[in-house]
Amino acid sequence: MPAAPATAPGTGAGRPTLAVWKFASCDGCQLTLLDCEDELLGIAERVQVSYFLEASSAPGPGPYDLSLVEGSVTTEADAERIRHVRAASRRLVTIGACATAGGVQALRNHADVAEFAAVVYARPDYIATLATSTPISAHVPVDFELRGCPIDRGQLIEVITAYLAGRTPDVPAHSVCFECKRRGTVCVTVAHGTPCLGPVTHAGCGALCPAYGRGCYGCFGPSNSTDFDAFLPLLRRDGMDTLDMVRVLRTFNTAAPEFDAAARKEEQG
Template identity: 75%
Template sequence: MTAPVRSRPRLGVFKFASCDGCQLTLLDCEDELLPLAADIDIAHFVEASSDIQPGPYDLSLVEGSVSTPEHLERIRRIRAESRHLVTIGACATAGGVQALRNFADVAEFRATVYAKPEYIETLATSTPISAHVPVDFELRGCPIDRGQLIEVITAFLADRRPDIPNHSVCFACKRRGITCLPVARGIPCLGPVTHAGCGALCPAYGRGCYGCFGPSASTNMPAMIPLLRSDGMSDEDILRFLHTFNVHDFAAIEPPGELGEEGADS
């Protein structure tokens, strides 16, 4: 008796408000992606192919934040068509740098940027995908790490949990033998409160971590703020340091009142 032919798992890759950098990370996998492509059916990936197939999908990778009314409807539809949904990158996991609008008047931004603001439909906030639908896993980074991306894809297709570290960048510095920049050189660094994943890329070149992978699981911001001050940063400098790619997440853990009235309103 001939065994039934097992259909290949179906992968969907979707974009919301973002720069496309995390999707390009998947395309840049090249040698790693080719063997994987033989075992899956890439059913929806506009960045890579015009051959778009409808759902359902075994695994959906979502890049970008929810920033427009259309996004709200589309992410719910994608969630309903996906067995597993994984968000990739700072925009999808934390709202991205565009979440700076959450602390200001978006109407003023719109009028400043666009000649015809009345034609632009947008939400007052830029929010992570998890704020609207259940998410099975969040892969952090701006952009994401290609090795971690392949691990996440293979893990979900094999029905196991991805083996992604949940510690801070400081662990990566220790493993690479990198001298601690704040201790040795007084350089401000968010490594102690930032999720690992970049391989301590910036500290390896003498530049303090600026938090592109978002807060780590063991973030201790009340202890971090005085350290940044001791390295010569003003409260305004600290706010700018934190309010970049992962402003939504870092702002959520800033000590109340620690940075004064400016910290509460910015």
Template identity: 80%
Template sequence: MAPTLAVFKLASCDGCQLTLLDCEDELLALAGEVEIAHFLEASSAVRPGPYDLSLVEGSVTTAEDAERVRAIRAASRHLVTIGACATAGGIQALRNYADVDEYRRVVYARPEYVSTLATSTPVSAHVDVDFELRGCPVDRRQLIEVITAFLAGRKPDVPNHSVCFECKRRGTVCVTVAHGTPCLGPVTHAGCGALCPAYHRGCYGCFGPSGSVNLPALIPLLRRDGMDERDVERFLHTFNATAFAKELER
């Protein structure tokens, strides 16, 4: 019997699921080796668990999310979180630093109908996770590598170094050294192929912290390149705000 793959969504934009759908030829080959038992973005056909591998996109922002992710964990032999929302709470985790009740009053005409938690948290804050694949969205090559690795019973070959390594690999001139452009590349997890620096823009951290992060050393460089304290705070508070905040607390 073929192993079963399930894909689930919590609070997110669907971008990481769309990355899987965008794999096209690779996805067709994968579909021949596994049974896609639950993937509502692709098909309404659903088979109940247990599942050999479950991918979860999105953060936990409601009590229902928390209950649901526990049920997914119980039905999954392996659980992998995909994307910044599932691994770090996502951009919606900016609520963690604000008054959510005020947000509801300002945004919604009938805020009493909106049920939400005060925080947006990663899946790993609620259940055990076998692997976290970062990115906003995730990289398609890394996603296929993680799926095939778990189905083959081996460890995923996903490097934990920084974006700076990818700049060196593709021969991109350092935007900070050459142009004084603020860049989070030295502290950001590789996976994007150093896309932004290749177009003369600084990395803004969409893959979250790398395996070796030294934010206290980077922040003076950001200030040297024209950022004040508020600018630095905003620079770090994007897709992976809570992950970078944890690094600052260490």
């Protein structure tokens, strides 16, 4: 766990320092960074990767110019550790649905965690966990949220290079429907009556599911133009009942405020 910096991060000589942190997650977003391959070599020439346990067993001390954080907060230890990470980081970017919206594990927010632990573990009294899974932004200030399950590597490269260049990342906040239009994919809802979360889901996946005739599952969380009052009746028209709608809203981005509010409203009738 890094100590709070004695001086402001980013004021030292040499290349900017990069740190990558894991909280409650599957590691998929960290692997996306490693999958950048050729692009990663270019980044490595411009930054010093000081802390990245997925890639190196020799972590370096802070402070760090840029921290990428994967995963949600699910334990008291997590909550304490993210405060240390924030203190040691000049910029903090959350990557992936777990870090930005609680992840699949935020399903616990709507259930009895003690009951889950008793069913799964022979000695649940050994398990130290919180009753909720929450995004990083619920605990510390975040400079940018990069969504997705997993994140898109092109968007990740854009975020890293933007902060190296001292500018704001250029990551579009429009919906998946724009991506369907760009790749010439016929709307699965209009053409086939397939329920699809594309109109309210953040772009970034390249409209992968609709390209194969499947409705969007909301992997990238809510777009900046969500209108669930108008959207939910469309899902109902396409054959989804209340249970189906709640389930589709409570997947990768369960704790995203827009998805959570829409699911709660649907449950309450």
